[in-house]
Amino acid sequence: MKRTTGQNRSITRNWRPATQAVRGGTWRSEQGETSEALFLTSGYSYDSAESVAARFAGDEPGMTYSRLQNPTVEMLEERIALLEGAEAARCQATGMAAMTTALLCQLQQGDHVVAARAAFGSCRWLTDTLFPKFGIETTTIDSRDNAQWEAAIQPNTKVFFFETPANPTMDIVDLAFVCGLAKSRGITTVVDNAFATSAIQRPMDFGADVVAYSATKMMDGQGRVLAGAVAASAQFMEEKLLPFQRNTGPNISPFNAWVVLKGLETLDLRIRRQSENAMIVGRFLEGRVPKILHPGLESHPQHALAMRQMSACGSIFSFVLDGGRSQAMGLLNGLQLIDISNNIGDSRSLMTHPASTTHHSVGPEVRAEMGVEEGMIRLNVGLEDPQDLIEDLDQALRMVGL
Numbered sequence: 001m002k003r004t005t006g007q008n009r010s011i012t013r014n015w016r017p018a019t020q021a022v023r024g025g026t027w028r029s030e031q032g033e034t035s036e037a038l039f040l041t042s043g044y045s046y047d048s049a050e051s052v053a054a055r056f057a058g059d060e061p062g063m064t065y066s067r068l069q070n071p072t073v074e075m076l077e078e079r080i081a082l083l084e085g086a087e088a089a090r091c092q093a094t095g096m097a098a099m100t101t102a103l104l105c106q107l108q109q110g111d112h113v114v115a116a117r118a119a120f121g122s123c124r125w126l127t128d129t130l131f132p133k134f135g136i137e138t139t140t141i142d143s144r145d146n147a148q149w150e151a152a153i154q155p156n157t158k159v160f161f162f163e164t165p166a167n168p169t170m171d172i173v174d175l176a177f178v179c180g181l182a183k184s185r186g187i188t189t190v191v192d193n194a195f196a197t198s199a200i201q202r203p204m205d206f207g208a209d210v211v212a213y214s215a216t217k218m219m220d221g222q223g224r225v226l227a228g229a230v231a232a233s234a235q236f237m238e239e240k241l242l243p244f245q246r247n248t249g250p251n252i253s254p255f256n257a258w259v260v261l262k263g264l265e266t267l268d269l270r271i272r273r274q275s276e277n278a279m280i281v282g283r284f285l286e287g288r289v290p291k292i293l294h295p296g297l298e299s300h301p302q303h304a305l306a307m308r309q310m311s312a313c314g315s316i317f318s319f320v321l322d323g324g325r326s327q328a329m330g331l332l333n334g335l336q337l338i339d340i341s342n343n344i345g346d347s348r349s350l351m352t353h354p355a356s357t358t359h360h361s362v363g364p365e366v367r368a369e370m371g372v373e374e375g376m377i378r379l380n381v382g383l384e385d386p387q388d389l390i391e392d393l394d395q396a397l398r399m400v401g402l
């Protein structure tokens with residue numbers, strides 16, 4: 001196995017993102033395969049007992065066990081790091097394994113976290129339910145308000161944790177301000193970048209320390225596998241993340257890593273076309289539904305900020321119907337093309353009612369605090385012809401009297 005011709009880091013780092021997405025991190029075996037090889041192996045064998053001892057001692061390069069290294073997984077990790085502009089990346093089995101690893105690897109009893117109140121349901125479960133068991137305290141704030149980030153800092157604050165855009169309220173965090181504030185106070189920022197991905201938003205360009213992913217979403221992008229990733233500095237990886245990951249084992253399967261490698265080849269194409277489609281569908285819905293939360297539309301209160309940080313709006317937005325849960329469910333039940341599905345980032349258009357699905361477990365009080373209304377619907381716009389999506393939405397809206 002060796003990196004492809006000329007693929008030393010000093011050259012590959014200068015490639016533009018579209019090139020990285022297709023070629024970054026490619027290694028080739030002696031067979032010279034064009035597509036990345038899938039190493040579905042848990043272990044490795046050695047020429048001699050001395051050689052395995054040297055590998056374990058770190059005196060000789062080479063793999064020892066797939067919880068520690070795997071060539072297919074390492075290709076994906078290199079590619080994600082190059083795309084992110086990060087020194088290093090490590091992959092996990094799911095987005096939640098990535099979030100748990102990125103946070104718990106650096107936190108301990110007595111630490112304090114400031115977190116955005118609008119977050120993926122399971123991310124809220126980590127801060128609200130899991131962390132208190134280990135003596136880690138969290139203050140949740142309105143992440144759109146820069147002053148609240150500053151006001152929530154305590155002497156023991158170690159981490160800022162947020163998504164932007166946030167699921168499903170589409171709250172936007174001012175990356176430059178919040179990451180800058182964290183840096184000036186010695187706090188580590190952990191950004192969940194699932195909605196945008198590095199193809200349209202690179203948090204590290206604004207000073208983020210750690211970027212964590214559900215690669216299940218846009219990176220695979222075709223609804224096939226669960227996957228996660230964490231990108232950070234080489235020092236963070238060596239000192240914080242790797243000791244945790246190597247010993248707790250949230251690793252991704254090489255097969256799933258291979259699928260995500262294939263997904264990354266088309267990430268840029270997909271997210272740009274899906275963003276265009278989301279603009280077309282969003283313009284249709286604006287004026288037809290009482291409220292729309294769409295970072296690409298001027299009606300979004302943080303539209304200007306979103307477009308300063310993101311080069312496209314992404315595939316996901318939300319809207320709210322006045323008739324609460326029953327009207328929202330009526331609309332979902334009337335769909336003929338768009339699927340009722342709580343996944344996002346897929347090349348298929350998918351629609352869900354967050355209050356009864358992704359945000360069911362946080363409970364009604366937290367939903368009210370986050371702004372997840374009973375009439376809210378989240379839409380992931382796929383690669384279908386947007387006119388077909390509009391016709392489907394039009395007939396379903398008519399069925400609920402809109």
Ligand SMILES: *Cc1c(COP(=O)(O)O)cnc(C)c1O
Pocket residue numbers: 094095096097099120122123163167192194195213214215216217226227228344
């Ligand atoms: C889906 C999602 C997660 C969790 O990812 P899984 O791959 O489902 O574990 C975390 N954060 C955000 C913003 C998500 O959309």
